[in-house]
Amino acid sequence: MEDGRSADVVVVGAGFAGLAAAHELAGAGARVAVAEARDRVGGRVLTRLLPDGTQLDLGGQWVGPSQHEMRELIARYRVPTYPTPEHGRAVVDYEGTLVDALPPEAMALRGELDRLSREVPADAPWTHPRARSWDGTTLASWLAGRTGDPAVARAVGRQTAGGLLSLDAADASLLETLFYLAGGGGLDVLVGFAGGAQAERLVGGPQELAIRMAAALPAGTIRLGAPVRRIEHGPGGAVVHAGGLRLEAAHVIVAIPPVLAGRIEYDPPLPPQRDGLTQRMASGYALKTHAVYQEPFWRARGLSGISFSSAGVLTETVDNTPPGGPSAVLTSFAYGADAHLLRARTPRDRRRAVLDRLGELFGDEARDPVAYVEFDWCAEPWTRGCFSGHLAPGGWTGFGPALRAPAGVLHWAGTETATRWNGYFDGAVQSGRRAAAEILTGAPDGAGGHVPPLPDRSDPGRSGGGPGGSP
């Protein structure tokens, strides 16, 4: 290219964060190269079709009405959606007994978490007056201090640390939990189906949206099979080594999970606070499995397929049947200690444990699916977790300021850096757009200096190939 550079900006990772960043930049006329380790786009989404055409979303899958960045993309790229099936009532298993709802004490604790979460500034949780105390308290400790009933603590811990952060209550600080709740607008929205974060699914899966976004970028923008191992950087720009590629650019956006961002070799090395951040931002370790049946037999019993259990290997289940079928799907989630126990089993024993539990929840038909599919994101070298990364106790107050602060020409994206819907697609998109804006408009860098904005390249002749219009 004319200035000898491969691009104005190299984006590392073609998940929703990287794709959103690339679109913002390309739309403003910048030349962008996206280096993606995998042979596909989408990152933590992966849609697989069964032989009969039934859609399985093996990774992230839902969108909700208050996820405005995703809704805008879905509209722009014309991806049809459908409501998550809720034909019947949910099963709530509290200590082995089916109940209509969790006990009032558990609901009160949920309410208290919600109230506290509204105090947490999502862009700087470490500035809250009680941040040091909340950061140094695990959710498990906080719950134990709030209720003398271990069953109540367990139920709320599984629903929040488990169902939302995909951790154990022992791993999650109270501050991280509150921050996460704040990002989605509170627990009811986060755990909800109709009207909540799990309201709708995408036809073709979210991967379809990622594919359409990628296709709308200028040809050659995305380099698949290009894992980034090393980034040399300085005030004048950066060189990104991605597989056999050597990509030069003025700026880099690293749009992958922090735990993987920390495994890249940076020259010069990143400052201690940034490196320390990636040392203590482990990913959750949920295990998501799919049992496939000829019919959604649970509906005939008045059950929605949605369940929450305060004990047992499966914390949550959901009816994941696409509207046209042809097969029916019950999808299960194990978190925390349950996920560890399941992973330690043989594949055969694990399948048996999941199906036995489904049988207890929904009836014996559940024990004999026509297919059983699992996909362990924690075993994926380009993800290494499920769902997303979380700062360990003490992490926010010690290392939080390094989460988004650019390191010279290096910028940080990915849903873990989002201030709204952190951990969700929507946060990923927000993060990519924010990182692109840092470059396009100039933004304070991590050292207190200023990153000069890119020159304006958005003359119509150059941006014609970009994605500013309809795809």
Added chain:
Amino acid sequence: MEDGRSADVVVVGAGFAGLAAAHELAGAGARVAVAEARDRVGGRVLTRLLPDGTQLDLGGQWVGPSQHEMRELIARYRVPTYPTPEHGRAVVDYEGTLVDALPPEAMALRGELDRLSREVPADAPWTHPRARSWDGTTLASWLAGRTGDPAVARAVGRQTAGGLLSLDAADASLLETLFYLAGGGGLDVLVGFAGGAQAERLVGGPQELAIRMAAALPAGTIRLGAPVRRIEHGPGGAVVHAGGLRLEAAHVIVAIPPVLAGRIEYDPPLPPQRDGLTQRMASGYALKTHAVYQEPFWRARGLSGISFSSAGVLTETVDNTPPGGPSAVLTSFAYGADAHLLRARTPRDRRRAVLDRLGELFGDEARDPVAYVEFDWCAEPWTRGCFSGHLAPGGWTGFGPALRAPAGVLHWAGTETATRWNGYFDGAVQSGRRAAAEILTGAPDGAGGHVPPLPDRSDPGRSGGGPGGSP
């Protein structure tokens, strides 16, 4: 070599763990290659001489009487030692007041930690009946639950989570704290000078011992400037890519901090539990600085130079003057939030803050040293922390079994894997010897199978060049 392999075993890292492993293996007749990223041996030790010859130990520096593995090496390699200077009384600053000792309530909490630590099985902390509870409780929470006096909690937190684990009490789980105390035989031994972990220093520094150990290995064993980026491995052996080198071996011992071990690319990828372990075993973030004076002026005031403060930027100081001088040295340690605050300052302001605090503790002469030396191990790409790594809350009970379990032909060493003196030189040596024994005698692998031992190669003709005898 005869079988086309570079070595029987490749050891990653030439710190004390790697050197100890190499010696065990070479002594048994195995061919060993040690790949070291730096241009020196010793890992987390680094001795620097001032222009006048005064010895500064910038990294680890002490040995104590119950560190038997180190004492044996010191004797074998004839490295002279000298007692840590204790000319006078220690300064204990409790809430801004100089006292003779911490209040009885603080001492009682220390005693309780010691008692609990004796219950923790050092080889499997996750098996303790209360492991889940202790692992899900930060030391900060535990202390807050034990005393209504925040000053008492702060003092004990700074002495244990700070002075030993180089963390904040908010970062450290109670289980990790107890495990660490157990490894050294309790708090009094761990924080003690005469008779304790800080009893003696080495003439020439511990780096002198590392250099002698390296020199006693067969010529060509250690490859300096060879950072390991990628390890391919399978039942038949492994290929280690270290800088431009390609080293083939039957087994590999990875003897570097877990956070760095997690940054190596493994093909095939490591199992989720092992990868998850390195995601949540961040290193501590102490900052150690040295102020150099013409005379140890504090001794004339009856002060030993040793101090502990329950508040202020320096938790601990020590007289680091070598017996022959010629200069006198006061060495300071900042931990946790204090280390963060100091790092965030300019070098000039940081120096000022340290020296001002030394002036408060020891008199105005401390404010004007002839030299001031700092070395930030957290900024070192081949260390990335100070002192050592610790499992985050929830880490032991979720991921602990992966700490030492070999992954096929890959074995794990480093002081973080030790069951005695974890975090110390002695633990590093123990870990290297243990990993070597896994290979020499065969040991259960992580998958429940069995790693076949190496064939016996210890015929006298081949081991003659090895380090079995005196160096």
